[in-house]
Amino acid sequence: MEVVIVPDARAGGELIAGAMASLLRGRPDAVLGVATGSTPLPVYQALAGLVRAGEADVSRARIAQLDEYVGLPAGHPESYRSVLRREVLEPLGIEEDAFLGPDGTAADLPAACAAYERALAEAGGVDLQLLGIGTDGHIGFNEPCSSLASRTRLKTLTEQTRKDNARFFGGDVEQVPRHVITQGIGTILDARHLVLLATGEGKAEAVAAAVEGPVAAVCPASALQLHPHATVVVDEAAASRLRLADYFRHTWQHKPSWQGI
Numbered sequence: 001m002e003v004v005i006v007p008d009a010r011a012g013g014e015l016i017a018g019a020m021a022s023l024l025r026g027r028p029d030a031v032l033g034v035a036t037g038s039t040p041l042p043v044y045q046a047l048a049g050l051v052r053a054g055e056a057d058v059s060r061a062r063i064a065q066l067d068e069y070v071g072l073p074a075g076h077p078e079s080y081r082s083v084l085r086r087e088v089l090e091p092l093g094i095e096e097d098a099f100l101g102p103d104g105t106a107a108d109l110p111a112a113c114a115a116y117e118r119a120l121a122e123a124g125g126v127d128l129q130l131l132g133i134g135t136d137g138h139i140g141f142n143e144p145c146s147s148l149a150s151r152t153r154l155k156t157l158t159e160q161t162r163k164d165n166a167r168f169f170g171g172d173v174e175q176v177p178r179h180v181i182t183q184g185i186g187t188i189l190d191a192r193h194l195v196l197l198a199t200g201e202g203k204a205e206a207v208a209a210a211v212e213g214p215v216a217a218v219c220p221a222s223a224l225q226l227h228p229h230a231t232v233v234v235d236e237a238a239a240s241r242l243r244l245a246d247y248f249r250h251t252w253q254h255k256p257s258w259q260g261i
């Protein structure tokens, strides 16, 4: 696992957007796995900037969704499909038919989960999966004690995650759905490159557990330790609990620039 400590969220966004642009140069129809929440926004802004500057070509890129609320009406502004349309597809000029996601409005939810697994496999798998991290170490919506081998399925949110996400629902936790569909940890580990971005003091403990703690289902993000190509990008505040921070800085400082992340 590589840990890159950046000065701020904007630098993290630029670093990751650069990696996406470089991936797309080699594979124009790459599948980019995208996450929601506030943390990834600087990545999408930086990628849109690269597209405007003619330094990234997303015209053939495909976008895959990580997770989705269950029970919000189709088109609800806070469904993750709507969020990704607003934050990723529209600014990048990517058409809806290049978008893969689970259907959180389906009557048969297990069938919708299986259909999404099939769609990801038929697309050839995710090339680069961007991840955030919950304060409890969750990735996607895989809450603590999710099986490290899990596939896309229905999950129940912890009350903490509902509280954390209430800010997107006018601060009213009752509006936050209790159930979600999420790519499983096993599904996420199938992506060819995992990039987790975490910023702010509130994520420091979860980051330390994920990077330096044991691999354990109680901290779902620790599963990244099992992946052959995982990059964790953190700002100084999110890195503040890492015992090996100096080593990570030293490694990054001496990395040949052609290697990228």
Ligand SMILES: N[C@@H]1[C@@H](O)[C@H](O)[C@@H](COP(=O)(O)O)O[C@@H]1O
Binding pocket: 035, 036, 037, 038, 039, 040, 066, 067, 131, 132, 133, 134, 135, 138, 139, 140, 141, 161, 165
């Ligand atoms: N399902 C999403 C996760 O994918 C995201 O990583 C997490 C953290 O969000 P934020 O980046 O806003 O802290 O929020 C939600 O739970």
